[in-house]
Amino acid sequence: MRREYGIFHRIDWVMVFLYLALVLFGWINIYAAVYDESQPSIFDLSQRYGKQMVWIAAALLLAIVTLAIDPKFFSQFAWLIYSGLIGVLILVIFIGRDISGARSWLHIGSVAIQPAEFAKMATALVVAKYLSKMDLNLKKVQTWMKATILILFPALLILLQRDMGSALVFLAFILVFYRFGMSGLVLIALVAMPVIGILALLINKLILIGILFAGAVFFYFMTQRKFRHLMIVLVIFLGSVGYVFSVDYAVNHILQPHQRERINVLIGKTSDLKGAGYNVNQSLIAIGSGQILGKGFLHGTQTKYNFVPEQSTDFIFCTVGEEWGFLGSIVLIVLYLILFIRILTVAERQRSKFCRVYGYSVASILFFHFAINIGMTLGLMPVIGIPLPFLSYGGSSLWAFTILLFIFIRQDAYRLELV
Amino acid sequence: MEKLYLNRKFIILGLFLFTGIIFIIRLFYIQVMAENYILSANNNVLRYITQYPARGLIYDRNGKLLVYNEAAYDMMVIPREVKAMDTSEFCRLLGITVNHFRERLTQARRYSSYKPSVFESQINRENFGALQEKMFMFHGFFVQPRTLRSYSYPAAAHMLGYIGEASPSIIAQSPYYKASDYIGISGIEKSYETELRGRKGMKIRVVDVHNRDMGSFQEGHYDTISLPGRDLWSSIDVDLQILGEELMRNKKGSIVAIEPSSGEVLCLVSSPSYDPNLLVGRIRNHNFSLLSADSINIPLFNRALMATYPPGSTFKTVNALVGLQEGVITASTRFGCPGGFALGNGHVVGCHDHAGPLDLEESIQHSCNTYYCRVFKSILEKDGFYATDKDFNIWRNHILSFGLGKRIGLDLPSELSGNIPSSAYYDKYYGKNRWRSLTVISLAIGQGEVLVTPVQLANMTTVIANRGYYIIPHVIKGVGQPDSVNRTLMEKHFCTVDPGYFDVVVDGMEKVVLAGTATNARLDSISICAKTGTAQNPHGDNHSIFIAFAPKDNPKIAISVIVENAGWGASWAAPIASLMIEQYLKGEVKRSELKERMMNGNLIKP
Numbered sequence A: 001m002r003r004e005y006g007i008f009h010r011i012d013w014v015m016v017f018l019y020l021a022l023v024l025f026g027w028i029n030i031y032a033a034v035y036d037e038s039q040p041s042i043f044d045l046s047q048r049y050g051k052q053m054v055w056i057a058a059a060l061l062l063a064i065v066t067l068a069i070d071p072k073f074f075s076q077f078a079w080l081i082y083s084g085l086i087g088v089l090i091l092v093i094f095i096g097r098d099i100s101g102a103r104s105w106l107h108i109g110s111v112a113i114q115p116a117e118f119a120k121m122a123t124a125l126v127v128a129k130y131l132s133k134m135d136l137n138l139k140k141v142q143t144w145m146k147a148t149i150l151i152l153f154p155a156l157l158i159l160l161q162r163d164m165g166s167a168l169v170f171l172a173f174i175l176v177f178y179r180f181g182m183s184g185l186v187l188i189a190l191v192a193m194p195v196i197g198i199l200a201l202l203i204n205k206l207i208l209i210g211i212l213f214a215g216a217v218f219f220y221f222m223t224q225r226k227f228r229h230l231m232i233v234l235v236i237f238l239g240s241v242g243y244v245f246s247v248d249y250a251v252n253h254i255l256q257p258h259q260r261e262r263i264n265v266l267i268g269k270t271s272d273l274k275g276a277g278y279n280v281n282q283s284l285i286a287i288g289s290g291q292i293l294g295k296g297f298l299h300g301t302q303t304k305y306n307f308v309p310e311q312s313t314d315f316i317f318c319t320v321g322e323e324w325g326f327l328g329s330i331v332l333i334v335l336y337l338i339l340f341i342r343i344l345t346v347a348e349r350q351r352s353k354f355c356r357v358y359g360y361s362v363a364s365i366l367f368f369h370f371a372i373n374i375g376m377t378l379g380l381m382p383v384i385g386i387p388l389p390f391l392s393y394g395g396s397s398l399w400a401f402t403i404l405l406f407i408f409i410r411q412d413a414y415r416l417e418l419v
Numbered sequence B: 001m002e003k004l005y006l007n008r009k010f011i012i013l014g015l016f017l018f019t020g021i022i023f024i025i026r027l028f029y030i031q032v033m034a035e036n037y038i039l040s041a042n043n044n045v046l047r048y049i050t051q052y053p054a055r056g057l058i059y060d061r062n063g064k065l066l067v068y069n070e071a072a073y074d075m076m077v078i079p080r081e082v083k084a085m086d087t088s089e090f091c092r093l094l095g096i097t098v099n100h101f102r103e104r105l106t107q108a109r110r111y112s113s114y115k116p117s118v119f120e121s122q123i124n125r126e127n128f129g130a131l132q133e134k135m136f137m138f139h140g141f142f143v144q145p146r147t148l149r150s151y152s153y154p155a156a157a158h159m160l161g162y163i164g165e166a167s168p169s170i171i172a173q174s175p176y177y178k179a180s181d182y183i184g185i186s187g188i189e190k191s192y193e194t195e196l197r198g199r200k201g202m203k204i205r206v207v208d209v210h211n212r213d214m215g216s217f218q219e220g221h222y223d224t225i226s227l228p229g230r231d232l233w234s235s236i237d238v239d240l241q242i243l244g245e246e247l248m249r250n251k252k253g254s255i256v257a258i259e260p261s262s263g264e265v266l267c268l269v270s271s272p273s274y275d276p277n278l279l280v281g282r283i284r285n286h287n288f289s290l291l292s293a294d295s296i297n298i299p300l301f302n303r304a305l306m307a308t309y310p311p312g313s314t315f316k317t318v319n320a321l322v323g324l325q326e327g328v329i330t331a332s333t334r335f336g337c338p339g340g341f342a343l344g345n346g347h348v349v350g351c352h353d354h355a356g357p358l359d360l361e362e363s364i365q366h367s368c369n370t371y372y373c374r375v376f377k378s379i380l381e382k383d384g385f386y387a388t389d390k391d392f393n394i395w396r397n398h399i400l401s402f403g404l405g406k407r408i409g410l411d412l413p414s415e416l417s418g419n420i421p422s423s424a425y426y427d428k429y430y431g432k433n434r435w436r437s438l439t440v441i442s443l444a445i446g447q448g449e450v451l452v453t454p455v456q457l458a459n460m461t462t463v464i465a466n467r468g469y470y471i472i473p474h475v476i477k478g479v480g481q482p483d484s485v486n487r488t489l490m491e492k493h494f495c496t497v498d499p500g501y502f503d504v505v506v507d508g509m510e511k512v513v514l515a516g517t518a519t520n521a522r523l524d525s526i527s528i529c530a531k532t533g534t535a536q537n538p539h540g541d542n543h544s545i546f547i548a549f550a551p552k553d554n555p556k557i558a559i560s561v562i563v564e565n566a567g568w569g570a571s572w573a574a575p576i577a578s579l580m581i582e583q584y585l586k587g588e589v590k591r592s593e594l595k596e597r598m599m600n601g602n603l604i605k606p
């Protein structure tokens, strides 16, 4: 016997306000980034800031629609939504259009949609659905293998669209798995992998294998030296060696030349400021020149005069850093952290496990975007083109993030009814 | 079951906070600690465009324009905007080779691919005219107007000097100058650099990543306006200067004329000279090396300020004045001349044939060596035979007060001080108390160690013309407006000889022209006072020297003329001085036959 309430009934206004603040801040920064003195109106639909206003209006509409949907719908139709989006992802590989090296766009009329953005939401739903199964044995490796397949499937399809950034974001689910019982060793392995991977690119592979072998021998003697331990150490060692070679192969044969250059620049192998290092260098110049108080709204020069590439999309944080300075940047980072913590807190208070897992997925996905995007503009991460949630220019990502968040807000509003 | 993993909530929370803190630390480092990003940002967007003011003009004392500016153009290049084009046509219009083109483009690229740099400097108006119509064909190239110095008369090159690009050492010393700025390198251009150059202005423009102009920086708040250079009025009479250079044609030497009452330099001739238009623009380097390589004429050498000669007999005028001041002679003192002055060691300072005994006036008129040896000996033995050192210093101080033996402080660079030897010099050379008046007797007749520059000699003449003082000679009498020269320059520098002693010397100098050693310098309507001299030249023929001023009362011009290897003073220097005085005081030369003869004389041996 559920009573019908208005769509804003018991919704978490903290999340809603943080969402609105970030979206509006994004809008005015896009305005500043591509500001054109001959088109000064922020409502000018021929400019990116005018278009972003339309995307925002559509996003708000989507938010309201999401809030109007029966909260049980998402859990009940999780598999359907997931399957549907997998279908679309496959479709994109065949009929999508190439935009800057990636075939990830689907054109519906005059609107270009990036299905990969929505796939994160669908995967979050299906992962929540899967992990909330009553008879799930969290101790079994098979459980996590199956869960991993759920995220690997869309990730691989997106990788086939040559959109490495979006595919990488699916690693965010590992945090969710960890929270709900997956072995911490997986997390450690995930940290060890980039370290070994970078070493594989930097130093001689034979020396690296020697180091790995020494580590394996050392590790084996640390155990009780049973046959079982020998086997485990041997498997891990061989796996690492295989990984070293596959990293080398992937970087030198699979990655596109510009991506390879970016990786080389990031790990310090090359420093070509006019080539691949240009982006990061210009990004640092823009942010660094903002100093403590920033140059002021519309007074940034580096982003406005196009020294920073992709200044309205992937490098939107440069405009924040340049015009709003250290103080503005801190405020933005703190806003994000409050949002993440709020989502975690709200997730923990859910009675339904589906909602808890989904909440963690939302927080992890947003966090991954935040960490990779800002880390990239600060020169701490490789240049991987993924949007900064709610701030970056673009309809697809804004809509996808909006739906992702508001599904959670919707379910939270009904947390007492949902079990 | 899952409650087991509750602590993992905090690990994930910790990961979020940790990432946020890392970002804030990183932001603190690049936004608050590091300074270089703001500089790089300005390098990215700000373009500093220098506004070069017009360099000041230079006029002569009668307002005739000597130096002016002519438009020239620097071809600039922004390498990354250069597109495929008709290179051979471009090179043809610019008058360069294709190899040179490639070389310069590589150099420009090395400097910066997106900032403009000078591709070819100082293209003259003719070449520019042809280029201008076709500039649209050459993307990445544009012209920046500059100015070239231009000279109305092919005269006064040494005094006017020339300008050139500031050298790296100048740029290192002075923050004002930047590469490819012009600076005065010699002459007036150098000594009045600050006045002539004005002040550069700076416009700051904002450009985007494609180097497109996006407007002025902060509404031009940091722009500076250029101040035009100030015009100069020289004291030079350009007609006199031209005549001097013509008279000195094919001769080495110098003519310096000064207006005694003001110290204004009327002409400053150094011969051989060159056309100042040769050291302008792109032809400068080529011509400069040609001129420097001319080791026979040494045309770049400014003899008026930098050549030193023994003053010869012209020095007798000063020695006479010192003798009078020291009381060792009077106007009526007479000495006989037995054809020379015996030094007692078998050596004789010879004299020429003349009537005797002579009084002071006549000694100047006939330039008697014996007379001056005796005067000088008396000066140096005034306090006894053994007080040479003391008396020598008294004599020397008198001489120095005539502006000799030191730089007189002309407003031109590179002046030399000449030499009036000190007692210390002789002490070192002969030993303390090992030299007496007769040891240094050649100083009596202006030979030996005494050396003067032509400008010092003219200044010495000025002291006599003024009967006792000089005003520091200067070539500029007006900055910004005519006759606005600094008053401190007008200070009278009195010599140590009382004015009353001058009349007899001046009378003697008048007789030099009327009935003495330089009757060929005589000018019927003007009383010229003069003294001939011959500077002994161990390397060849003696130098002909002549000093003069006119008119005798209230003199308007004092002049020194030195003609190298021309023999004795009256031969060449006296007529030349006479013609110069005629030109200056009469405004024209009537004795065209004499003028022709002087002009056509060739005294330079190849």
Ligand SMILES: [Zn+2]
Residues within 6 Å of the ligand: B337, B339, B340, B351, B352, B354, B367, B368, B369, B370, B371
């Ligand atoms: Zn004699």
